[in-house]
Amino acid sequence: MHGEPGRSPPLDQPLSRHGYVWALIVLVGAVAFVMAIWMIAREREMNSARAEFVASSEKTVSLLVQRLNQYELLARSGVSLVASVARPTPTQWRDYVAGMKLSERFPAVVGLGFVGYVQHNRLEDLKREWRSAGYGVLDVRPAGDRPAYAPILYFEPQTINTQGMVGFDLLSEPRRRDVLLRAMDSGEPSLSAPMQLLPDGPDSRRVGHGLVYPVYRGGEQPADVEARRRALQGWVSLTFRVDPFLESVLGPPAEEGDHFRLYDVTDRPELLASYGRPARAGEQPAFLHSRELLAYGRRWRIDFESPPLHRAAPQLATLDQMLQLGLFSALLLSAIAGVLAHTEARARRLAERMTEDFRRSEMRFRVAMQYSAIGKAMLDSEGKIVEVNPAFGEIVGLKPEALVGVPFESMFDRDPSLPPDPPFNFRGGVYRATRRLRREGGISRHVQLTYAPIPGNLGQDITGLVQVEDVTERLLAEARIRALNRTLEARVEARTRELKQANQELEAFAYSVSHDLRAPLRAIEGFSRILAERYGARLDEAGIGYLNRVRKAAARMGELIEALLKMSRLARSELKLERVDLTRMATEVIEELRMAEPQRQVDVVIAPGMTVTGDATLLRNLLANLLGNAWKFTRQRERARIEFHSRLNREGLVEYCVRDNGAGFDAAYADKLFRPFQRLHGANEFAGHGIGLASVKRIVERHGGSIRAEGQEGVGATFYFTLPGASAQVEAPAYSAEDAGGSVG
Structure with a gap:
């Protein structure tokens, strides 16, 4: 509360009246000075403009009188002519x-x-x-x-x-x-x-x-x-x-010049002429001037009117601007005076509060040091202990009073990794180190030390504070964890080595089996062909049929072996990453398909600007399988259509889509599409050996991407795959669960 003794007033307390009074005095004085200067300058400018106007008027009168005198001389010359003859x-x-x-x-x-x-x-x-x-x-x-x-x-x-x-x-x-x-x-x-x-x-x-x-x-x-x-x-x-x-x-009268009226006032005022443009409606002339002259027995009066004030004395606009600037300066000066008064009062209260805060801060520091569970010691410039808290005494094994004056470094083993100068000089700011403490009774403990400087002077030669934390148990636990980690790393390395060896053996087995199977297949195919050629006439129709089946089975077995070899090469080949233009590559694949079946009419739409970073050979295999499947499974459509574009999926990644309106597939069996030798259509409907989509999945996964398929029987299917490092002109709409298209292999 504000009324408590010993408490400083709050900083938002109103200013004393003296500050406001001085600010008001400055404002009034500055405004009065500015107004006085402005009035003097304005009066001087008005007098100058008025004098200039009167001088111009008198010059006009003088010119008129001179012309009348010339008329008199002209008439006098006529008199001379008449008198002479x-x-x-x-x-x-x-x-x-x-x-x-x-x-x-x-x-x-x-x-x-x-x-x-x-x-x-x-x-x-x-x-x-x-x-x-x-x-x-x-x-x-x-x-x-x-x-x-x-x-x-x-x-x-x-x-x-x-x-x-x-x-x-x-x-x-x-x-x-x-x-x-x-x-x-x-x-x-x-x-x-x-x-x-x-x-x-x-x-x-x-x-x-x-x-x-x-x-x-x-x-x-x-x-x-x-x-x-x-x-x-x-x-x-x-x-x-x-x-x-x-x-x-x-x-000729000027557009913005003086205006005057000429009167004959000999008998009664009679307007003779008006010269110049009179003032506009609502405008008043700045100055008026009248002059009478005797013109050969007649009295003429000329009433002069100046233009309005803003044209007769244009410098007054500058003076008005100077007045505004002066008033603004006066207000600014008054505001500065008020701010200075406010700042002075605030600084005074702030100083009082800082004194009180400093006392409280010192008290809080003492309380925190006294009751802290972490050991703390204050050192002087020579590294001797000035004061410690009870927690430090418990760590060392001595009472706090017995530690006063003891060199701090004398309680620790010398660490050769520390700098030559002791850290208690605090020239480098905050410093942390882990040291071995010789506890009373010969027991060694590991402690974490934090050296920090103490600014100011608390009444003694104190330059820094050291916090001491016993970390012996923590270091022992960390050592046990590191040993366990080393054991786990050795186990993981051994298991990884075993897994690599098993994969290599499995690949070698598949490779050798596929090669070993080729020899008997070649023998079966060769002898079957010789049998058909030499003894075909002796066999009946059923025998010829059986022989053809044997040859077809041998050929299909050869294709399956070749597919196994391709999959083996996909797993073993090293990726050669480069920038690949998928748009161009897909166009080339479609052209090859058109050349193979020129009689087919298929609408193909390929989006422009699709590029990706990957292995060009594998990505061409991927597109050949996906686009080839779409081409194959739209064979029964009158208006076949194949699309290849990109879009953004739900995760904001570029997703490539191959869509067709072909035979489609049952969505319930979508998980079988990417398994080797799994087929959702019979060989009599669509040719194939069921290894294409398995190769596609392996290629996508080797590039760090993913692939999925959606479809409906008789409508078509769509294959979606992602590849890291992809960039494309995304034209298709964002992800939609209702999309369908593509083909199965």
């Missing part, structure tokens, strides 16, 4: 404007014109003067009586949209009248409010601005307003459109 001809004005190349240099300019100033009583004189000069009819529009007229006399270049502007009275329309009068009174160029280029023209919906410059007689500008009104000759008017004006200055 009093009033230029239409041809002179056309050539002058063509030389300016307005469409190339100033694509936003619609055209440059001269507007005359005519009092009411001078209008008819102007029309006559115009006709007399050969300029055609001057049609001043719109019709009506007005105190003064300002018809457009020249306007170039003439296009389909501007060809009707000549003759239009600009004083007839309020916005145009205001700009003309303001320029006349001030003597300075003036810009009109947005207005239609030509209200009654073919493109009346196009909105533009007119920059007018007053022209005075004599080329000099009078000092006061009344004098300027009397000396006014007309105005040079430059007409341009705002949208092309912006694009000609700034170029």
Whole structure:
């Protein structure tokens, strides 16, 4: 229990609050530091992006002002032309404007014109003067009586949209009248409010601005307003459109650039143009900037909008990633602090427990040594006994107290097989040896010694522990067992020698008998043939029949003797192991059978890739017998079929199968198939002497395999055999007790 005195707290006891507090302080401090650095960097990046946006906006304003100044210079050059020739001809004005190349240099300019100033009583004189000069009819529009007229006399270049502007009275329309009068009174160029280029023209919906410059007689500008009104000759008017004006200055708007709107705020805010792609739905511009400028008597305001924040200040994404990394680092640092606090507390408790465990371990060691049935002795660095247990004293025959200080090696006979240095130095770790102990009273005992080092310091100069076990009785028992084993080995060797001698004598007997039987058989066959040839005419039909039976019996006896010789050779021949292709060998056997009986039609299926390690001659004999039997016993089938394939049996071994649909056999007599001279079919049905399957079994067993047969009368039979070292492309299904096929021999 946790509350017992002298016991250390468990290792899973919760941490003290101090560790958690320090971990929390580290977390808060690290997060605050990371957030402060991030906010400073973010503010700096925002200020930099905002300053860049404002600078870009101011640059845009500067470019617009520069282009307006260029328009002023263009209008001023027209004033110089008019003042120099009093009033230029239409041809002179056309050539002058063509030389300016307005469409190339100033694509936003619609055209440059001269507007005359005519009092009411001078209008008819102007029309006559115009006709007399050969300029055609001057049609001043719109019709009506007005105190003064300002018809457009020249306007170039003439296009389909501007060809009707000549003759239009600009004083007839309020916005145009205001700009003309303001320029006349001030003597300075003036810009009109947005207005239609030509209200009654073919493109009346196009909105533009007119920059007018007053022209005075004599080329000099009078000092006061009344004098300027009397000396006014007309105005040079430059007409341009705002949208092309912006694009000609700034170029086509970028996909992700700034966006701004241009307003005329002289009288009331009026949108003139919008440049750039506005923010998408749901997006807010990062920065806004407005700038007003005085444009020749009109006040323009430009409202700039930057792209959204992620495009206006792309570095903020990097800062956000750095913030995430910093927060993760703060959490990691806090976790490390918590782990360190946890480790410190755990190490402290572990140290306390190890101290307690060490004390208990020492106590257990003392108890185990005191009450152990195996003798134990602790030695110092000089090999002297420091302490022994009672079991060691009983083995030696002395009390434990009498053994303290005695050299340990002095109690044993010197063993020349031991190393020169005594084993009690324990430099080699654990060491075991069997020694002869001189027991008190002169009695010798054999003991098993196990030397082991003792780490640490138990208060004395102790370097190792020796366990001593009396093995005298065990050694005596082992000696008796070894003697008995030697006797048994001698008996087994003698019996094996006798068995080999008996097998050799049996084989020699069979060989000599088979050879000795051949001589009388040859005599019987020879004399029977001579008898049939010389005296056949004197014998009746019954005698000839008896004589033929004698000859057939002699021939069959010869075949049986030859079969015995073959079986004898199978048992005596030495195996020559090599890699054998059973597929190829079976194909060759079938081809030989087909050549012997070409009139038979037999379906033969041989699986590919069947190879095995064995004696090629014996394995060919095996296949010749099995396939020959299948060929023989399917003779009475109209659709004979023979299969040779491999499969996996229940034990997971490759099993070869020879199957046919021939005569089959009664499963009750399957144990007789592999016995020599045993036949399940009569000789009048199928020829044979009953030795083939016995040879097959002997060949399979000599290779370390096994063979079995399954069949059914009138259905067929199957022979299964296994051979070590077999490999095949297993295509047939796994083992099934319902399989049938093959033939008997």
